[in-house]
Amino acid sequence: MERYDDVELEGPASERDLRDLELRLGQPLPATLRELLLECNGVVDADGTDVVWSADQIGLKNSEFRTGGDFTSLYMPFDALMFFGDNGGGDQFAFVRTPQRSDVFVWDHENDSRTWVAADLGTYLHRALSHAGEDWYR
Template sequence: MWKEVAAGAMSEVEFRAPVGAAALAEAERRLDRSLPSQLTELLMETDGMVDEWGSGIVWSLDRIVDQNLLFWSPDSFPGLYMPFDPLLFFGDNGAGDQFAFVLTPARPDIFVWDHESDSRLWAARELEDYLHRYLAGDGDWWR
């Protein structure tokens, strides 16, 4: 389903081999949190999506884990940004801004973190809406 949604919005999307249940369980163990169900479903179809310019529409599972562990670490950005604990980053725009699910309180909405202003802006209702908006949008489509 997820590959069809992305391919329907943009023909130049790169897909990868799907992620297995064991890898997903290990990722959730390392993160000490459950992944949103829509993200899990997508990863079981393709381990991330990259657009024609190399931007991480949806990162690989390994990158999702690594980036979030970095951003959640209290030593990574002391006093520089608001806390990232409520967010689960999973993609980027290729220019530094990153997309995230809100984990606390749990909700399907996608927000974008602006790396220059530390603002967190609503971007999409849920993952399918995010894919449509991302792949059909130009530049900073969420603004």
């Protein structure tokens, strides 16, 4: 992984943590996300934004999005997405899992849009960590 100033990397997740997460989600993690979580269980930028959540947070947030009453009544279904990070202002980043793709999309919490932002996790990390501000993808 490229080096960035003031980026906080959490300790690695275990294989067991990731197997449990995949069982909870009912789908495999993208290979690049799995590899990253085995190296560091979360990436926090200089502003304190969770660019990549921990394995536990990925499980909690995806369960909330998929089954939370407010979410299911207000927005299109989230079952095809696997959220893994946010911008600190309410928008969430996700992989499309049905069909499986390596692309990263952003879900806009204000209008329920899902917009492509990067071809893969590496490009997403580079862009998120090298541009200031929560709306770097616009």
